[in-house]
Amino acid sequence: MPIATWNGAVLAEAAQDEVELVEGNVYFPPGAIRQAHFTPSATTSICPWKGTAHYYHVEVDGKRNADAAWYYPEPKPAAENIRGRIAFWRGVTVDGGA
Numbered sequence: 001m002p003i004a005t006w007n008g009a010v011l012a013e014a015a016q017d018e019v020e021l022v023e024g025n026v027y028f029p030p031g032a033i034r035q036a037h038f039t040p041s042a043t044t045s046i047c048p049w050k051g052t053a054h055y056y057h058v059e060v061d062g063k064r065n066a067d068a069a070w071y072y073p074e075p076k077p078a079a080e081n082i083r084g085r086i087a088f089w090r091g092v093t094v095d096g097g098a
Helices: 077-082
Strands: 003-006 009-013 020-022 025-027 038-047 051-060 063-071 086-088 093-095
Touching: 009 051, 009 086, 020 077, 038 063
Parallel strands: none
Antiparallel strands: 003 009, 003 093, 020 025, 025 086, 038 051, 051 063, 063 086
């Protein structure tokens, strides 16, 4: 079962068949995240084949990990399988996703 953690807190967990693995990143379905740890960010970035990524800050026990989660609300057709799914970086650990 893939689990994303940071600063001692579980951010997301889902069954293996509920996640998508793309370019080594585990994309969790929206219902798998613990919403209390996420704050929308104004940051975006562009991937040539996936489209425009939007970000969340991750917050645990008063500490913020800026832009540590991202998602594609309107992906390009080649990335439709990750529409709205959330992936992590910047020190967030994802175990069990491979």
